[in-house]
Every structure is written in C-alpha cells, then in structure tokens.
Amino acid sequence: MSAFEVMRSASLGVFGAIALACASAPGGAFALTRAVSVIHVNVAPLRENAGDPTAAWVAQAMPGALAQALAEAGRPGTPVSVRIDYVMLGPNSGNAGGPAGSSPDQMVGVVIVGGVARPLRAQTWYYPAESDPATIEQSNYDRVFQLSRALAYWAARGY
Numbered sequence: 001m002s003a004f005e006v007m008r009s010a011s012l013g014v015f016g017a018i019a020l021a022c023a024s025a026p027g028g029a030f031a032l033t034r035a036v037s038v039i040h041v042n043v044a045p046l047r048e049n050a051g052d053p054t055a056a057w058v059a060q061a062m063p064g065a066l067a068q069a070l071a072e073a074g075r076p077g078t079p080v081s082v083r084i085d086y087v088m089l090g091p092n093s094g095n096a097g098g099p100a101g102s103s104p105d106q107m108v109g110v111v112i113v114g115g116v117a118r119p120l121r122a123q124t125w126y127y128p129a130e131s132d133p134a135t136i137e138q139s140n141y142d143r144v145f146q147l148s149r150a151l152a153y154w155a156a157r158g159y
Contacts (some may be wrong), residue, residue: 038079039063045085046109057141058084058107061148069149069156080155081112089143090126092136102127107147113157122151 041062047055062082070078090103111120124146129139138142 016141026055036078039066040081041066042081042083045083046087049057049085050087053137053141054087054144055084055145058087058148061145062152065145065148067154069152070112073156075156078113078156082109082155083112084109084151087147089140092139093128100127105143105147107144107151109151113155113158120151120154122147122154124150 023072039062041059043055043062046058062084065083066080067076070076070080083108086106086108088106088108090105092103105124105126107122109120110117112118124143126139126143
C-alpha cells in the first residue's frame, strides 16, 4: 500500500469518526442545525417601519439567537415563527432615564409556537461608551443583536 493510500484511509477514518461523534451527541452540532431549520423570522413590518440596516440586522441575528435560546431551554427543534414589528433604540448619548444613565432599547413583535400567536416585547439597556460616536453603526448593531437575544430568551420560555 502506497503512502497516499494510507493517508487517504486514515483521513476517511478520522472524518467518519468525527461525523459519528457529532451525530450521536445529544446537544451536538447536528442538534443545533435541526433547531435552526424550523425557525422562521419575518422582518417585513420592521423593514417598513425602520428600514435597513435595522431589519437586515434582525434577520441576521434572530435565527441563531432563537436556536440557541431554544436549545438552552431544552426545546431544540421546536417550530417557532417570529414577526418583528418595531425596534426602538433610545438615544445614543444615554441619559434617557435608565439605570446609571442608560437608554432603554425595545423590540416588539409576535411569536407563534404551536399555532398560538402571542405578542412579545423585549427590553435591554444601552450604556454608552466613549468610542460609540465614532462607531455609531457598530454600536447600533450591537444593540439590535442584544435585543434579538433578549426576545429569543423570552420566546423560548413561552412568554
């Protein structure tokens, strides 16, 4: 047997072992992909209300946030549909009456699980940093990402 054939056989064996380990792990990579495949996120109302890039950020962040929250709640693979209607970001300067000079951010939408639609609102607090004025788009993305995680947390727990 040539050195090439030995390397090829060894490589196939290693890849097969990795695939078998992932498939048999209850919380492995394949479990997460099954959860992602049953998640639907509708940002059309948000796109009408806030436009892009906000709607695009939610469309990007929400499926992963929901998959992670469902897995953490012990419900991976649960079919979930989410419609996001509004994202309201408080002032970038802070000082909007929140704790320690923070600004409240909110995401409002509807979560549908098992054919039952429930309105859901998530709120996070934004604490401005010195670098935020120079990187306003990045800080707004981070705020939308945190709101997506917060709404996903409550959606996965059935609120």
